[in-house]
Amino acid sequence: MSTVDDGEFKIVFTGPMGAGKTTAIAAVSEVAPVATEVANSDLIAHTKASTTVGLDFGRITLASGQIVHLYGTPGQARFRFMWDILGRGAAGVIVLLDATQAGALVQMDMFVDAFLPLVPSGALVIGLGRTTLPGALGSEAFAARLGARGITAPVFSIDARQSRDVFLLVRTLACILEAQANAEAAA
Amino acid sequence: MQTLRICDIGLSIDASLAFHSMLKIVSGRSVASWQTSDADHADVLLVHVNSNPGALSAWTSSGKPAVLVIDDRASWPPAPFVLRYPFRVMQLLSLLDSIAEHLRSRSTRVPSDGAAWAGAVSLRHLMAQTGDRGWHIAHAGDRSFLWVGDGQAHGLPATLRGLREGSVTLGAFSAATERPPAAAQACALRDVAWWVGAHGPAELAPWLRPDAAYRVHRWPDFGRLGAVPHLIELAAEASARAHLPAELANRAGCTPGDAHRFLAAASLAGLLTSFTRAEVLEHPKAATPARGAWTRFVADLRRHLLRVA
Amino acid sequence: MSPNRVRRASRDLAKKQLELLGTVTGVQSAVLFSADGFEIASHAADTAAASRLAAIGSSLAALGSAISAEAGLHEFERTTIESKNGTVTIMRVDNDQAMSLAVVAGRTAVLGQLLWATRHCCQALARLIHE
Numbered sequence: 001m002s003t004v005d006d007g008e009f010k011i012v013f014t015g016p017m018g019a020g021k022t023t024a025i026a027a028v029s030e031v032a033p034v035a036t037e038v039a040n041s042d043l044i045a046h047t048k049a050s051t052t053v054g055l056d057f058g059r060i061t062l063a064s065g066q067i068v069h070l071y072g073t074p075g076q077a078r079f080r081f082m083w084d085i086l087g088r089g090a091a092g093v094i095v096l097l098d099a100t101q102a103g104a105l106v107q108m109d110m111f112v113d114a115f116l117p118l119v120p121s122g123a124l125v126i127g128l129g130r131t132t133l134p135g136a137l138g139s140e141a142f143a144a145r146l147g148a149r150g151i152t153a154p155v156f157s158i159d160a161r162q163s164r165d166v167f168l169l170v171r172t173l174a175c176i177l178e179a180q181a182n183a184e185a186a187a
Numbered sequence: 188m189q190t191l192r193i194c195d196i197g198l199s200i201d202a203s204l205a206f207h208s209m210l211k212i213v214s215g216r217s218v219a220s221w222q223t224s225d226a227d228h229a230d231v232l233l234v235h236v237n238s239n240p241g242a243l244s245a246w247t248s249s250g251k252p253a254v255l256v257i258d259d260r261a262s263w264p265p266a267p268f269v270l271r272y273p274f275r276v277m278q279l280l281s282l283l284d285s286i287a288e289h290l291r292s293r294s295t296r297v298p299s300d301g302a303a304w305a306g307a308v309s310l311r312h313l314m315a316q317t318g319d320r321g322w323h324i325a326h327a328g329d330r331s332f333l334w335v336g337d338g339q340a341h342g343l344p345a346t347l348r349g350l351r352e353g354s355v356t357l358g359a360f361s362a363a364t365e366r367p368p369a370a371a372q373a374c375a376l377r378d379v380a381w382w383v384g385a386h387g388p389a390e391l392a393p394w395l396r397p398d399a400a401y402r403v404h405r406w407p408d409f410g411r412l413g414a415v416p417h418l419i420e421l422a423a424e425a426s427a428r429a430h431l432p433a434e435l436a437n438r439a440g441c442t443p444g445d446a447h448r449f450l451a452a453a454s455l456a457g458l459l460t461s462f463t464r465a466e467v468l469e470h471p472k473a474a475t476p477a478r479g480a481w482t483r484f485v486a487d488l489r490r491h492l493l494r495v496a
Numbered sequence: 497m498s499p500n501r502v503r504r505a506s507r508d509l510a511k512k513q514l515e516l517l518g519t520v521t522g523v524q525s526a527v528l529f530s531a532d533g534f535e536i537a538s539h540a541a542d543t544a545a546a547s548r549l550a551a552i553g554s555s556l557a558a559l560g561s562a563i564s565a566e567a568g569l570h571e572f573e574r575t576t577i578e579s580k581n582g583t584v585t586i587m588r589v590d591n592d593q594a595m596s597l598a599v600v601a602g603r604t605a606v607l608g609q610l611l612w613a614t615r616h617c618c619q620a621l622a623r624l625i626h627e
Contacts, residue, residue, distance in 0.1 A: 009484070034562050034566070035562070036555070036558035036559060036561070036562050037558075038531035038532050038554065038558055038593070039530075039531055039532065039594065040532055041530050041531075041532050041534060042532065042534065051532050052558075053531070053532055053533055053551075053554045053555050053558045054555045054556075054558035054559045054562065055555075055559070060488075060491065060492075066484055066487060066488075068488060074555070076533075078533055078547065078548075078550075078551040079533065079551055079555060081548075081551070081552055081555075082555055127410070128410070131410075131411070139408040139410070139411065140408075143405050143406065143408075144405075147404065147405055152403070152404060152405065152406065152426045153406065154406035154408075154409070154422070155406065155408060156408055156409050156410030156411070157408055157410035157411040158410040165410060167492050168409060168410065168414060168419075170488075170492055171419060171489060171492040171493070172409070172419050172423070174485050174488040174489045174492060175419045175420050175422075175423035175489060176423045176426075176427075177481075177485045178420075178423065178482060178485040178486060178489060179420075179423040179424045179426070179427040179438075180427060181481055181482040181485060182424070182427070182438060182482070183427045183428055185482070
């Protein structure tokens with residue numbers, strides 16, 4: 001992990017269109033986030049006005065001077081080449097999902113499959129939005145789906161607009177990485 | 188980590204030498220930090236079964252634990268802690284861990300009279316009865332109630348909020364003659380179960396064992412349940428691998444009480460898998476936390492996030 | 497400008513413009529795409545290649561806009577990727593950044609001529625789509 005010795009590492013926010021990746025990074029970044037949003041013309045996929053086609057970027061600087069880079073990916077599978085570019089070498093990945101979308105479970109599988117091979121630590125946190133709306137699937141369905149695949153990863157019901165909730169996801173990712181480092185040192 | 192002093196009396200020279208060299212190996216693996224001392228300052232006595240019976244009975248009457256060392260062919264005495272010489276490191280470690288846990292639970296169990304666990308034990312029993320279609324009711328605080336039926340918990344919003352925040356203590360359930368009032372809200376039973384455990388007594392839940400290792404096979408939804416400090420660290424450690432309760436607290440950098448509450452909550456919510464001590468001892472781990480650029484960095488990140496959150 | 501708001505007739509006219517661009521020395525293929533990476537018209541690229549080029553082109557255009565803004569410059573105009581065997585040019589078509597054009601050219605292309613022809617094509621495309 002030479003990037004850590006250099007004082008930098010990155011966390012990737014990914015997930016389908018409209019799950020709140022750009023919003024989440026803006027909610028916690030200490031600098032004005034870089035966004036590459038453009039007008040969304042695929043109103044069948046999602047009714048929102050704009051969508052990310054390049055990357056989002058934000059950062060958190062620690063008291064020690066080390067920097068955590070937060071990258072957001074485009075959500076649409078057409079931009080998969082950006083997933084590979086952004087995901088490679090990330091310390092961990094946060095997948096944001098919309099619990100009211102019909103295909104949310106399948107979407108989770110797709111993003112987990114795309115990103116876990118790129119993240120050596122395998123550190124994964126799922127942030128599930130809109131769980132209190134009618135028709136939303138509960139976090140248990142997502143955790144069970146991961147469990148059936150042998151993945152024990154946290155699935156938290158969150159609001160990506162709330163910095164407190166986004167910090168919960170990032171903090172959990174950090175705890176998972178620390179527990180892994182402890183386990184490796186003990187082995 | 189708990190520091191305990193141990194004194195050996197009346198052992199043969201061989202047994203005493205073996206004990207002292209093994210204690211060095213045990214150091215760093217045991218749930219407690221062990222030091223040798225004289226008998227006056229010791230917490231634990233390691234004593235040959237035939238040495239000075241008067242001194243031994245005086246010791247045990249003081250309430251402090253004693254380990255009886257017996258010889259190869261001696262019959263097993265009716266005592267809680269016994270070692271047969273020659274013994275192996277793992278036998279000594281296992282015994283010392285049990286004693287450390289015994290001492291700790293004795294110091295924390297003092298206020299418990301069983302009533303503190305009544306609600307949790309009763310809820311656990313109720314959740315195990317999947318075929319039971321009837322309604323049950325329990326006190327949740329002095330003047331409010333929690334109903335269980337339809338596989339869900341029902342209570343007034345203030346009651347559910349009190350359970351979530353830990354300001355309300357759940358009592359034991361009994362069969363309900365009335366249904367919940369119209370103003371009651373439904374809530375997932377496993378969420379109530381989590382809160383009851385997370386805000387319960389600091390001691391290890393009566394249905395959990397200090398010598399068993401526990402692992403969470405599924406994370407609790409902290410977004411929905413609310414995350415109080417230490418719970419995320421505990422869940423991360425407990426999902427990485429199985430830990431003895433005392434080891435879990437040490438690893439996550441929190442008090443045994445925090446770890447006990449976490450285990451009770453995870454167990455009540457059905458998120459916990461237990462392993463026997465033998466399964467864990469196959470892979471003994473050093474207890475020193477990892478140090479290195481990566482660990483320091485991640486720990487920095489965690490502290491930073493705690494500050495801003 | 498959404499691709500499904502571009503009239504069929506306009507698309508056909510756009511394709512004609514791209515074919516014209518295809519006659520410039522070295523030009524191998526060209527794809528007109530929306531800002532969010534959907535193909536609107538293409539020349540000499542099969543469907544799969546055109547949609548990939550559209551997606552990557554839109555990311556590059558968006559990154560171009562981001563870096564221009566970061567540097568305090570005006571709106572993104574164009575970027576040219578040069579490699580051993582040729583070039584790819586991404587150029588915005590209209591002022592509201594709704595569409596861009598990607599042109600792939602081989603080694604035989606003359607860069608100045610290629611950029612001039614691409615600019616010319618973009619102006620023509622902007623006129624016919626906003627008609």
